[in-house]
Amino acid sequence: MPLIMALCVIVGILIGTFYANHFSGNRLNVINSGSNRLSNLLHIIDDQYVDTVNINDLVEKAMPQILAELDPHSVYISAKDAQTASDDLKGSFFGVGIEFVIREDTIHVQNVIAGGPAQKAGLLAGDKIVSIDGKPFVGKDVVTNEEAMHRLKGPDKSKVKVGILRYGSKKAQVFEITRGEVKTKSIVATYMIDDNTGYIRIKNFGENTYAEMLVSLAQLAQEGFDNLVIDLRDNTGGYLEAAVQMANEFLPKNRLIVYTEGRKSARQEYKTDGRGSYQKMPLVVLINEHSASASEIFAGAMQDNDRGTIIGRRSFGKGLVQQQIGFPDGSMIRLTVARYYTPSGRCIQKPYNSDNKDYQNDIITRYEHGEFFSADSIKHEGPEYHTVSGRVVYGGGGITPDIFVAEDTTDVTSYYREASMTGLILQFAYSYTDDNRLKLNNFHEMRALADHLVKQNTVELFATYADKRGLQRRNLMIKKSHHLLETYINSRIIYNMLDEQAWMQYLNIDDKTIQAALDFFYKK
Numbered sequence: 001m002p003l004i005m006a007l008c009v010i011v012g013i014l015i016g017t018f019y020a021n022h023f024s025g026n027r028l029n030v031i032n033s034g035s036n037r038l039s040n041l042l043h044i045i046d047d048q049y050v051d052t053v054n055i056n057d058l059v060e061k062a063m064p065q066i067l068a069e070l071d072p073h074s075v076y077i078s079a080k081d082a083q084t085a086s087d088d089l090k091g092s093f094f095g096v097g098i099e100f101v102i103r104e105d106t107i108h109v110q111n112v113i114a115g116g117p118a119q120k121a122g123l124l125a126g127d128k129i130v131s132i133d134g135k136p137f138v139g140k141d142v143v144t145n146e147e148a149m150h151r152l153k154g155p156d157k158s159k160v161k162v163g164i165l166r167y168g169s170k171k172a173q174v175f176e177i178t179r180g181e182v183k184t185k186s187i188v189a190t191y192m193i194d195d196n197t198g199y200i201r202i203k204n205f206g207e208n209t210y211a212e213m214l215v216s217l218a219q220l221a222q223e224g225f226d227n228l229v230i231d232l233r234d235n236t237g238g239y240l241e242a243a244v245q246m247a248n249e250f251l252p253k254n255r256l257i258v259y260t261e262g263r264k265s266a267r268q269e270y271k272t273d274g275r276g277s278y279q280k281m282p283l284v285v286l287i288n289e290h291s292a293s294a295s296e297i298f299a300g301a302m303q304d305n306d307r308g309t310i311i312g313r314r315s316f317g318k319g320l321v322q323q324q325i326g327f328p329d330g331s332m333i334r335l336t337v338a339r340y341y342t343p344s345g346r347c348i349q350k351p352y353n354s355d356n357k358d359y360q361n362d363i364i365t366r367y368e369h370g371e372f373f374s375a376d377s378i379k380h381e382g383p384e385y386h387t388v389s390g391r392v393v394y395g396g397g398g399i400t401p402d403i404f405v406a407e408d409t410t411d412v413t414s415y416y417r418e419a420s421m422t423g424l425i426l427q428f429a430y431s432y433t434d435d436n437r438l439k440l441n442n443f444h445e446m447r448a449l450a451d452h453l454v455k456q457n458t459v460e461l462f463a464t465y466a467d468k469r470g471l472q473r474r475n476l477m478i479k480k481s482h483h484l485l486e487t488y489i490n491s492r493i494i495y496n497m498l499d500e501q502a503w504m505q506y507l508n509i510d511d512k513t514i515q516a517a518l519d520f521f522y523k524k
Contacts, residue, residue: 064076072356083153096182109125109128115139123177161244162174190220201501248273251307296316304388310403370445
């Protein structure tokens with residue numbers, strides 16, 4: 001009897017040990033050791049979890065959360081979004097070549113890119129897309145920006161059939177478009193502000209930005225420019241190399257443009273080679289709170305080398321260097337590996353903490369603190385630095401301009417805020433454009449079209465339109481904000497009918513930051 005009991009105990013121990021090892025002990029020991037814990041955890045979930053789990057979906061959700069613990073700019077980009085993220089900076093993509101807006105659950109062609117596949121197929125601005133490849137493409141449950149991009153973009157030489165409802169027609173026509181390369185530009189405006197001053201507006205820093213800038217400079221040289229304004233407002237950055245190439249064009253030989261450094265990244269300096277053709281051209285660089293990354297590299301290089309005057313408001317403060325790492329499924333991460341430093345040694349990056357909440361709300365905090373309205377409200381965190389000539393500049397995040405230009409809110413009313421923030425102005429501008437396209441087609445130059453629109457009293461037309469859509473007419477507020485409303489409304493109609501350059505030219509007519517640049521040149 002004692003022998004039988006002893007054998008039972010031994011067998012029980014062996015069975016218990018087997019199940020414990022199989023379901024917990026051995027695997028938990030693996031999870032708790034080394035850097036493979038996350039991978040092992042996923043294997044265990046896949047092997048033993050009570051319900052079926054899509055591991056890929058789990059990874060898709062987990063990776064952004066993991067990277068968010070590091071800093072605000074280390075990010076995960078899914079395979080389906082990776083191509084779009086790359087297209088933004090490559091300067092081209094394969095598709096049909098249209099700009100569109102979604103209005104009343106239907107795609108409206110806002111602009112047909114010159115020389116693109118859609119133009120060759122016969123599409124026109126104002127056309128409505130009602131079907132794609134024989135299937136209806138209307139309705140709020142179907143038509144989204146993402147879905148439209150997915151269906152209209154595609155491999156080179158592939159074909160897509162688009163059903164078009166044209167203005168004045170009740171029956172849709174089908175156009176077959178052969179997709180091709182569509183060029184996108186990072187420089188959206190190049191023109192002479194006055195007889196002496198050239199202007200270049202750069203939207204982002206992509207693969208072709210430097211080449212585009214050389215073309216713009218050559219154009220302005222033919223028109224006899226003596227001064228140059230480079231507008232980087234709302235430019236959120238892009239490729240470091242593009243900013244370095246641009247800076248090289250304006251600085252003398254062996255000047256430091258920027259350097260990077262990180263825990264596992266040795267200091268790397270970017271210096272000029274002295275081959276720039278515009279080393280002595282009087283230069284102003286415009287920035288604001290949305291100018292970031294490569295924009296700040298360029299502005300910081302000009303400021304620290306005493307080469308150009310920075311005008312506007314303090315820039316965003318994005319000085320973290322990301323390395324792009326791809327995965328076999330097409331997804332990728334952008335992992336921060338270093339920091340940017342201006343020639344004087346300033347770190348461009350503004351402070352951030354683990355939850356990134358303050359970082360995300362920084363622009364709102366600046367506004368509430370009064371930084372948009374007074375240079376004295378700018379908080380300079382960190383030590384002082386010095387330019388080549390010994391001028392004091394500040395670190396702690398972003399580039400502080402040499403000449404501050406406050407945001408003008410004198411004529412802003414609650415009516416104007418609601419009209420702009422709800423999208424009603426954009427909706428009206430497109431409706432007006434669509435309804436009057438035949439007449440507006442007679443205007444091919446910005447000033448002539450702007451003069452025509454003033455005579456049409458578009459503010460009054462908008463007020464009636466908005467009142468029918470829930471924005472109650474407020475005559476006193478409309479009167480106070482009349483100029484702001486007229487500028488916004490007419491600028492969008494000009495954009496719809498002409499192009500981005502015409503839009504910028506119109507907006508710049510009364511722009512206080514542009515005027516500050518001109519005052520600087522002529523007061524020297």
